[in-house]
Amino acid sequence: MSDGMTAGRLRAMWAQHALRERAGAVVGRGEGLFDGPGWGSKAAHALAKTWADKPGIRGFLKANDHKRTGKRFIVTAFLFFSAAGLLAALMRLQLAFPDGRIVGPDLYNQLFTMHGTTMMFIFAVPVMQAMGIYLVPLMIGTRNTAFPRMTACAYWLYLLGALTLWTGFATNTGADAGWFSYVPLAGPEYGTGKRVDIWNNLVNLTEAMGLMVAVDLATTILKMRAPGMSLRRMPVFVWATLVASIMIIFAMPSVMLAANLVQFDRTFATHFFNPAEGGDVLIWQHLFWFFGHPEVYFIFIPALGFVSTIIPTFARRPLFGHTAVVLSLIGTGFLAFGLWVHHMFATNLPELGKGFFTAMSMMIAIPTAVQIFCWIATLWTGRLHLRVPLLYVLAFFVILVLGGMTGIMVGAVPFDLQVHDTYFVVAHLHYVLLGGAVFPLFGAFFYWFPKVTGRLLDERLGRCEFWLFFVGFNVTFFPMHLLGLAGMPRRIYTYGVETGWGTLNLIATIGAVTIAVSMLLFVVNVARSRISGERAGDDPWGAPTLEWATRSPPPPFNFVALPVVASRVPLWAREADEPTHVSGLSAQTREGLVTTVLDALPDVRYSYPSPTIWPFIAAITVVLWLYWSNVTPSGMWYGLIPPAIAFIAWYWPTKKETAEQLLLQRRP
Amino acid sequence: MSTFAVEHPIEASPKRAKAIRRRREATPASVPAVRRGDALDVSDLPSYGFGTRSLMWWGTLGMSTIEGVGFALMILVYFDLKASARVWPNEAPPPDLLWGTVNMGLAFLSMIPNVLANKAADDHDLRKMKFWLVVVTLVGLALLGVRWLEFHALHVKWDSSAYGSAVWVLLGLHTFNLLTNIADFIVIAALIFKGPIDGKRFVDVAENTGYWWFIVLSWIPIYVTIYFGARF
Numbered sequence: 001m002s003d004g005m006t007a008g009r010l011r012a013m014w015a016q017h018a019l020r021e022r023a024g025a026v027v028g029r030g031e032g033l034f035d036g037p038g039w040g041s042k043a044a045h046a047l048a049k050t051w052a053d054k055p056g057i058r059g060f061l062k063a064n065d066h067k068r069t070g071k072r073f074i075v076t077a078f079l080f081f082s083a084a085g086l087l088a089a090l091m092r093l094q095l096a097f098p099d100g101r102i103v104g105p106d107l108y109n110q111l112f113t114m115h116g117t118t119m120m121f122i123f124a125v126p127v128m129q130a131m132g133i134y135l136v137p138l139m140i141g142t143r144n145t146a147f148p149r150m151t152a153c154a155y156w157l158y159l160l161g162a163l164t165l166w167t168g169f170a171t172n173t174g175a176d177a178g179w180f181s182y183v184p185l186a187g188p189e190y191g192t193g194k195r196v197d198i199w200n201n202l203v204n205l206t207e208a209m210g211l212m213v214a215v216d217l218a219t220t221i222l223k224m225r226a227p228g229m230s231l232r233r234m235p236v237f238v239w240a241t242l243v244a245s246i247m248i249i250f251a252m253p254s255v256m257l258a259a260n261l262v263q264f265d266r267t268f269a270t271h272f273f274n275p276a277e278g279g280d281v282l283i284w285q286h287l288f289w290f291f292g293h294p295e296v297y298f299i300f301i302p303a304l305g306f307v308s309t310i311i312p313t314f315a316r317r318p319l320f321g322h323t324a325v326v327l328s329l330i331g332t333g334f335l336a337f338g339l340w341v342h343h344m345f346a347t348n349l350p351e352l353g354k355g356f357f358t359a360m361s362m363m364i365a366i367p368t369a370v371q372i373f374c375w376i377a378t379l380w381t382g383r384l385h386l387r388v389p390l391l392y393v394l395a396f397f398v399i400l401v402l403g404g405m406t407g408i409m410v411g412a413v414p415f416d417l418q419v420h421d422t423y424f425v426v427a428h429l430h431y432v433l434l435g436g437a438v439f440p441l442f443g444a445f446f447y448w449f450p451k452v453t454g455r456l457l458d459e460r461l462g463r464c465e466f467w468l469f470f471v472g473f474n475v476t477f478f479p480m481h482l483l484g485l486a487g488m489p490r491r492i493y494t495y496g497v498e499t500g501w502g503t504l505n506l507i508a509t510i511g512a513v514t515i516a517v518s519m520l521l522f523v524v525n526v527a528r529s530r531i532s533g534e535r536a537g538d539d540p541w542g543a544p545t546l547e548w549a550t551r552s553p554p555p556p557f558n559f560v561a562l563p564v565v566a567s568r569v570p571l572w573a574r575e576a577d578e579p580t581h582v583s584g585l586s587a588q589t590r591e592g593l594v595t596t597v598l599d600a601l602p603d604v605r606y607s608y609p610s611p612t613i614w615p616f617i618a619a620i621t622v623v624l625w626l627y628w629s630n631v632t633p634s635g636m637w638y639g640l641i642p643p644a645i646a647f648i649a650w651y652w653p654t655k656k657e658t659a660e661q662l663l664l665q666r667r668p
Numbered sequence: 669m670s671t672f673a674v675e676h677p678i679e680a681s682p683k684r685a686k687a688i689r690r691r692r693e694a695t696p697a698s699v700p701a702v703r704r705g706d707a708l709d710v711s712d713l714p715s716y717g718f719g720t721r722s723l724m725w726w727g728t729l730g731m732s733t734i735e736g737v738g739f740a741l742m743i744l745v746y747f748d749l750k751a752s753a754r755v756w757p758n759e760a761p762p763p764d765l766l767w768g769t770v771n772m773g774l775a776f777l778s779m780i781p782n783v784l785a786n787k788a789a790d791d792h793d794l795r796k797m798k799f800w801l802v803v804v805t806l807v808g809l810a811l812l813g814v815r816w817l818e819f820h821a822l823h824v825k826w827d828s829s830a831y832g833s834a835v836w837v838l839l840g841l842h843t844f845n846l847l848t849n850i851a852d853f854i855v856i857a858a859l860i861f862k863g864p865i866d867g868k869r870f871v872d873v874a875e876n877t878g879y880w881w882f883i884v885l886s887w888i889p890i891y892v893t894i895y896f897g898a899r900f
Contacts, residue, residue, distance in 0.1 A: 215734075218730060270833035
């Protein structure tokens with residue numbers, strides 16, 4: 001590899017070294033195979049063989065296909081969603097009548113903490129990222145994410161974190177300091193035992209997961225888009241995932257730092273939150289909400305991406321105001337970092353500062369409103385197909401707007417002080433989070449289910465489920481506004497009959513049961529349709545984005561030939577003059593394409609990392625390290641050795657990988 | 669004209685080609701994708717690239733942003749505690765300036781072998797790269813040794829006051845990053861000395877030297893906070 005290679009010599013070299021020679025050497029005999037269009041070709045068979053995961057348990061643990069990882073994430077998140085939902089149902093039963101006696105105060109503390117923690121850390125954030133992991137490579141026309149091993153490792157960290165939290169709960173060691181785990185309640189003095197330790201470990205593991213996935217998705221989106229998919233042509237959902245990922249990179253370190261500081265207080269007797277030794281408990285609130293408020297938005301922004309994807313398909317026209325919608329997403333991403341103090345209006349912070357945060361909280365309504373107007377314009381001028389995904393989107397409008405209205409109310413300091421820590425806030429946050437994220441998520445689930453499984457969900461069952469969910473949701477949470485105004489505090493395990501809160505609580509519980517029935521219908525629908533649902537075909541909705549250009553379910557390699565994009569709606573409009581696909585990537589090794597950030601011009605070929613067991617082992621060692629350091633402080637140091645070994649083994653290339661690389665190699 | 673007909677360093681004059689190569693991201697490839705009928709043939713594109721052309725560069729950028737946010741927040745914690753304290757540092761003398769300042773000097777000094785290792789990697793000069801990689805690793809180990817002395821010169825324990833907790837965690841966070849980067853250098857050096865290596869290993873070295881910039885530059889605000897936050 002001499003340095004003085006002139007352009008002329010390079011050209012001559014390419015002329016001599018025909019494609020044949022390069023890949024022929026890889027297989028050691030005959031002709032090398034390159035991808036290209038046509039499902040029946042020899043190259044397509046070679047691709048299938050190259051990208052297939054090995055069968056058996058080892059193959060399962062080694063797998064790093066983004067679709068498998070994404071599906072695992074989604075299934076796990078929905079399982080924990082159901083579990084946390086059952087806890088909520090238990091709380092509602094307890095509160096249905098005054099002087100409830102189903103659970104005692106200690107278990108009730110664990111119930112609401114486990115419910116909130118699971119919904120926020122184990123369901124909402126992971127499921128939104130998981131949708132990105134599954135969909136982004138398909139939507140941008142590539143074969144896997146940039147760092148598929150890291151994503152696989154992130155999944156195992158997440159699963160182990162969630163399982164340990166719930167194991168703690170099952171053995172009466174469930175976290176009980178609330179989902180935002182305020183100190184001093186969670187500090188060494190009041191949070192005795194291991195409950196808060198487990199909560200801190202969960203936060204460390206799920207946030208590490210979130211950060212790893214965010215870096216993976218951001219890199220994938222910036223560098224692996226199909227040739228021609230300039231930023232201007234990038235689908236809105238991909239934009240939403242990019243914005244959410246960048247927000248995660250700036251927000252999640254905050255809660256990780258906070259959880260570690262409180263853990264240091266607990267394990268090493270530091271004094272960050274101990275006022276007697278110069279500590280300050282408000283630091284926890286600042287660090288938590290500097291993460292916690294953006295968190296709401298990086299749950300919400302991918303959901304906005306779903307909405308902007310579903311509406312054009314069912315209105316049969318491109319999104320009105322595409323650029324305005326994208327700019328609004330980015331604007332929301334920035335504004336979300338200037339809101340955190342509105343969770344702390346009941347503290348002794350300077351009033352002038354609170355005024356600023358009130359103003360910021362009001363401002364965030366602007367980009368959201370811009371998007372809502374763009375969606376209304378799209379629907380207004382389109383030809384509507386009122387299928388289940390669109391129903392969910394319309395419900396999203398109603399519920400989110402109501403949640404936004406109460407948001408403006410609690411954004412004002414004087415009003416907030418009146419309803420702080422009451423059921424009014426519980427109502428507000430459920431309207432915003434369920435309306436803003438869960439309803440679009442269910443719409444997205446209906447929308448992409450045929451792509452993932454090859455079968456459509458049942459429309460009739462879907463409509464029943466939708467209406468039960470929509471009505472049940474409002475019956476559950478609307479009365480909570482009134483309860484909050486009547487003064488009912490959140491997080492109380494029971495109340496006396498003289499309060500007069502009984503009727504509204506009973507109504508809320510009836511609503512909760514309705515939601516439970518709708519979820520049951522959903523499970524039945526998924527289970528039935530998975531086995532015997534109507535066959536979907538490649539593109540059942542006639543949608544414009546690239547994921548519908550391949551088969552349902554997509555093969556492990558996603559596309560026989562990577563697409564070339566010349567429009568925002570590549571399946572609806574095509575430029576005559578442009579190439580239609582990429583060719584010349586090896587079909588016998590896992591090869592992909594890296595493109596430039598702005599214009600997506602083909603730049604570098606990329607060898608995807610092969611499947612390996614090490615991400616799985618690394619995840620186990622990291623979890624062991626955390627628990628080791630909880631038990632004995634020296635575990636903090638010695639516990640680092642196994643992860644270090646695992647990560648080195650993960651990086652170390654095998655002989656085969658180096659040989660393949662050398663044969664495919666072309667110097668930049 | 670097709671979107672993909674782009675200027676290419678090989679077709680350009682030598683001077684222009686150099687300029688294009690320097691703007692790595694702006695250039696398409698060292699060999700362009702070729703249009704063949706409906707297909708865009710990419711088989712002659714390079715199989716790896718440096719800087720923003722490398723995916724791992726972006727991954728490293730993401731990870732150092734995460735760590736940078738962590739450092740920045742920890743510095744804010746330090747000053748929040750300082751703002752709410754009546755005496756600072758509480759009943760402890762400020763840390764000795766000597767070893768921290770020596771480390772600042774060593775860190776700047778380490779940039780010389782670091783940049784030279786990076787350049788050797790860019791040039792695919794294996795012999796020079798091995799040499800400078802060893803040198804930068806040794807300087808890194810020296811930094812770690814001095815860091816050990818720094819902890820002893822803090823004159824406060826992590827469990828004696830909130831001030832002690834803050835300086836230990838701040839210094840600890842930076843040390844942890846220092847340690848991982850040196851471990852990375854050692855592992856990569858081991859891989860390269862063992863051989864055989866492919867071109868991606870040059871990129872690995874270039875990226876690890878890039879990460880070293882983050883270690884050195886982030887030391888500046890942390891150094892100022894630890895050593896002068898307790899003095900002014």
